[in-house]
Amino acid sequence: MALYHNEDQAMLADTARQFMGEEGTIGKQLRHWRDKSCKDGFGHALWKQFAELGFTGILVSEADGGLGMGHVEAGIVLEEIGRNLTPSPFLTSSVMAATAIGAGNDELRGRYLPGLLAGDSVFAVAIDEGPKHRPERIATRAERAGNGFKLTGAKAFVVHGGSADMLVVAARTAGADDDQAGVTLFAVPKDAAGLSQDAVRLVDSSMATHVKLDGVLVDADAVIGEVDAGRDLLNRVLNAGRVGAAAESVGVAGGAFDMTTTYLKQRKQFGQLIGEFQALQHRASHLYSELEIARAAVIKAQQLLDAGSEKAELMVSVAKAKAGKAASLAVKEGVQMHGGIGMTDEYDIGLYMKRDRALAEFMGDMYYHAERVAQLSGY
Amino acid sequence: MSDLDAFRGEIRAWLEENCPAEMREPARSDDDICWGGRKFQFKSAAQKQWMERCAAKGYTVPDWPKAYGGAGLNAAEAKIWREEMNRIGARPPLSSFGIWMLGPALLKFGTEEQKVHYLGQIARGEIRWCQGYSEPGSGSDLVSLQTYGEDKGDHWVVNGQKIWTSYANKADWIFCLVRTDKTNKYQGISFLLFDMESPGVSTKPILLISGNSPFCETFFDNVTVPKHQIVGDLNRGWDVAKYLLGHEREMISGAGGNDRLNTIGAYAKRNGLEDPLLRAELAMFDVDALAFSAMGEKFLDEIKVGKAHPAQPNMMKYAGTELNKRRHELLMATGGSAALEWDSEASGGGSKARTWLRTKANSIEGGTSEVMLNVISKRILDLPGA
Numbered sequence: 001m002a003l004y005h006n007e008d009q010a011m012l013a014d015t016a017r018q019f020m021g022e023e024g025t026i027g028k029q030l031r032h033w034r035d036k037s038c039k040d041g042f043g044h045a046l047w048k049q050f051a052e053l054g055f056t057g058i059l060v061s062e063a064d065g066g067l068g069m070g071h072v073e074a075g076i077v078l079e080e081i082g083r084n085l086t087p088s089p090f091l092t093s094s095v096m097a098a099t100a101i102g103a104g105n106d107e108l109r110g111r112y113l114p115g116l117l118a119g120d121s122v123f124a125v126a127i128d129e130g131p132k133h134r135p136e137r138i139a140t141r142a143e144r145a146g147n148g149f150k151l152t153g154a155k156a157f158v159v160h161g162g163s164a165d166m167l168v169v170a171a172r173t174a175g176a177d178d179d180q181a182g183v184t185l186f187a188v189p190k191d192a193a194g195l196s197q198d199a200v201r202l203v204d205s206s207m208a209t210h211v212k213l214d215g216v217l218v219d220a221d222a223v224i225g226e227v228d229a230g231r232d233l234l235n236r237v238l239n240a241g242r243v244g245a246a247a248e249s250v251g252v253a254g255g256a257f258d259m260t261t262t263y264l265k266q267r268k269q270f271g272q273l274i275g276e277f278q279a280l281q282h283r284a285s286h287l288y289s290e291l292e293i294a295r296a297a298v299i300k301a302q303q304l305l306d307a308g309s310e311k312a313e314l315m316v317s318v319a320k321a322k323a324g325k326a327a328s329l330a331v332k333e334g335v336q337m338h339g340g341i342g343m344t345d346e347y348d349i350g351l352y353m354k355r356d357r358a359l360a361e362f363m364g365d366m367y368y369h370a371e372r373v374a375q376l377s378g379y
Numbered sequence: 380m381s382d383l384d385a386f387r388g389e390i391r392a393w394l395e396e397n398c399p400a401e402m403r404e405p406a407r408s409d410d411d412i413c414w415g416g417r418k419f420q421f422k423s424a425a426q427k428q429w430m431e432r433c434a435a436k437g438y439t440v441p442d443w444p445k446a447y448g449g450a451g452l453n454a455a456e457a458k459i460w461r462e463e464m465n466r467i468g469a470r471p472p473l474s475s476f477g478i479w480m481l482g483p484a485l486l487k488f489g490t491e492e493q494k495v496h497y498l499g500q501i502a503r504g505e506i507r508w509c510q511g512y513s514e515p516g517s518g519s520d521l522v523s524l525q526t527y528g529e530d531k532g533d534h535w536v537v538n539g540q541k542i543w544t545s546y547a548n549k550a551d552w553i554f555c556l557v558r559t560d561k562t563n564k565y566q567g568i569s570f571l572l573f574d575m576e577s578p579g580v581s582t583k584p585i586l587l588i589s590g591n592s593p594f595c596e597t598f599f600d601n602v603t604v605p606k607h608q609i610v611g612d613l614n615r616g617w618d619v620a621k622y623l624l625g626h627e628r629e630m631i632s633g634a635g636g637n638d639r640l641n642t643i644g645a646y647a648k649r650n651g652l653e654d655p656l657l658r659a660e661l662a663m664f665d666v667d668a669l670a671f672s673a674m675g676e677k678f679l680d681e682i683k684v685g686k687a688h689p690a691q692p693n694m695m696k697y698a699g700t701e702l703n704k705r706r707h708e709l710l711m712a713t714g715g716s717a718a719l720e721w722d723s724e725a726s727g728g729g730s731k732a733r734t735w736l737r738t739k740a741n742s743i744e745g746g747t748s749e750v751m752l753n754v755i756s757k758r759i760l761d762l763p764g765a
Contacts, residue, residue, distance in 0.1 A: 002454075002455075002458075002680040002684075003673065003676050003677035003680045003681075004677065004680060004681055004684075004686055261760055261762070264762060264763075265761075265762065265763055272764070273763045273764070275762040275763045275764070275765075276762070276763045276764035276765075278753075278756075281752065281753070281756035281760075281762050281765055282749070282752040282753075282756070284756065284760055284762065285694075285697075285751075285752040285753075285755035285756050285759075285760060286697075286752065288694065288755055288759060288760060289694045289697055289698045289755070290698075292674060292691075292694060293667075293670050293671055293673075293674045293698060294670065295677075296670065296673040296674035296676070296677040296678075297669070297670035297673045297674070299673075299677065300673035300676070300677070314669070315669070315673070317666075318666050318669040318670050318673075319670070321663075321666040322666055322667065322670040325666070325667075366663075366666070369666070370659070370662040370663050370665075370666050371662060373644075373662055373665050373666055373669070374644055374658065374661070374662040374665070377644050377645045377665060378644075378645045378648065379644040379645050379647065379648035379652060379658065379661070
């Protein structure tokens with residue numbers, strides 16, 4: 001398969017770019033909700049519009065009423081989300097939770113997918129239990145109780161947890177905290193007794209929660225997939241989130257880069273445009289090169305995931321690490337090249353820096369994924 | 380089964396049958412590569428067999444038209460060819476500046492007669508070419524070149540000096556930038572082809588820091604070049620050269636290379652990898668290297684259908700060469716003192732150290748990294764005054 005968008009994908013990209021460029025802008029969304037101190041950190045009206053365009057069901061099978069597309073297509077939407085810093089539950093709901101629910105039985109899919117497709121529901125994914133991404137270690141326990149399970153433990157920094165109608169929770173039904181096996185995924189409704197959440201606002205104005213599971217009782221039908229054998233599904237959910245976050249990072253980087261090169265062509269100092277200075281030209285060109293490479297790594301990973309290739313695992317980590325590196329460079333150079341105004345809240349470049357920082361942590365930063373590349377390569 | 384699946388099956392079967400086992404591992408050094416040409420001595424029967432079998436099918440230049448010695452593969456088929464070659468770790472049957480550089484220029488600018496004649500020779504490995512571009516006073520500022528071809532009616536008489544001519548002492552013919560109009564800087568250069576055995580041509584190898592001499596100084600003293608040996612129009616050689624530089628940059632970038640070579644961490648582990656900071660650097664390098672392999676694949680896919688930015692080879696050259704220098708720095712670090720051995724048999728005649736030193740030229744030859752960044756600034760980013 002060629003590593004560029006086919007005609008249908010290019011059309012989707014046009015649609016997504018136009019839509020996000022009109023409705024998902026920094027002014028209409030990010031700043032608007034931030035300045036209102038919105039408890040969700042995003043707008044539900046925009047989420048409904050996502051649904052009208054079919055975006056909410058992009059990874060949902062056609063049989064279940066979705067578009068039945070793949071990670072390349074989800075990534076197209078995410079890149080535009082990144083470029084516009086559009087706050088949206090798309091990545092957690094339509095990419096990660098949808099991947100989990102899609103593996104569930106008819107009843108579970110019937111319970112949750114219609115709400116997602118309609119843009120009425122928001123989902124979150126509760127995996128990590130500390131400030132760093134460490135999905136290998138799952139201490140939250142789920143013990144059999146009556147007809148179902150009782151969940152006990154805590155989850156940290158659950159993005160959109162407070163807005164979610166349902167949380168996909170990874171819990172341990174057997175074995176020790178660091179075991180591969182013995183993991184099960186549960187669909188836990190927001191109003192389940194014993195579930196409590198403390199909200200925290202993050203540097204990028206997004207909202208996350210610290211989740212406490214204090215003997216939360218769920219029925220057996222809350223299980224997604226197989227009991228004790230949820231690690232593979234969890235990995236699929238993680239890979240979907242990682243490659244999705246990488247695509248969003250490429251969008252963030254692209255947005256910051258475009259703002260910065262535009263600025264280099266407008267700002268004058270010492271009687272000339274600052275873009276005429278070779279010191280800045282070379283840094284901008286290096287950044288361009290890094291961004292192009294990150295973009296290539298991301299589409300390669302997306303295609304491998306969609307093809308179910310065994311090489312996908314490695315390439316997803318390459319993509320997340322490389323996109324993180326490139327985006328981090330893009331926002332740092334962006335602020336520096338903007339000079340003093342880059343430090344002001346009025347200019348958008350700083351918002352890119354904040355979003356990049358949050359995305360970098362989400363689903364593992366470049367160090368985590370470089371480590372994973374080393375392990376998967378056998379060293 | 381689609382046509383492409385069937386094609387993949389055919390290629391796989393052909394490679395299984397025809398690629399000798401010794402040719403399924405990377406060449407150990409420049410010396411181990413099949414370059415072809417009148418003076419070339421095959422290093423093994425397998426090397427000769429592999430080149431000849433491929434040449435007979437057009438697989439030395441799979442995407443050139445059949446009429447010019449290629450196999451006439453389209454973009455999708457050529458990609459399958461590369462993938463199947465990579466799958467078994469097959470080395471290229473023939474490597475040459477004719478394939479990488481002159482060929483693409485002739486395909487675009489050559490006359491039908493030139494294509495049939497020169498491309499066929501290249502495809503069959505009969506003639507080895509070298510490139511006469513740089514001059515002592517014209518490195519990055521290539522267009523200031525002074526080698527002059529005086530018009531003598533049906534031929535030119537060429538005088539001047541080239542430098543950094545790769546393998547000039549081993550090559551049969553040269554493609555050469557020659558000034559044919561002293562009054563016009565850019566539109567006063569012609570792209571000429573001539574035999575290195577022509578009277579008046581002499582070469583002198585340059586000893587490099589690697590202890591090897593892959594480059595020469597090349598002297599032209601009243602060399603006669605018939606008028607039909609020009610590619611493109613008179614005084615428009617710069618157009619050909621610019622086009623060809625794109626291919627040279629692509630080649631030096633390593634795009635489309637064998638991706639098995641890209642994970643050096645695994646290699647390092649076999650040599651004992653005890654330093655956690657070195658391991659971390661290797662991991663960060665491997666992220667960049669694997670991402671760049673994807674970039675190489677994307678770039679080739681895009682170039683085939685005209686989606687790549689025309690100046691994108693400059694980005695590839697910049698990123699690929701900087702990456703390669705980093706790779707060899709890390710290989711030296713993982714090798715430790717053993718990588719310092721200069722002439723022992725165990726070290727393959729110091730191949731690690733010599734290759735490491737050789738890679739320092741990557742970001743100089745074919746346009747320095749700084750020139751690449753200038754070109755990206757101007758042609759891709761459209762920055763002012765670039």
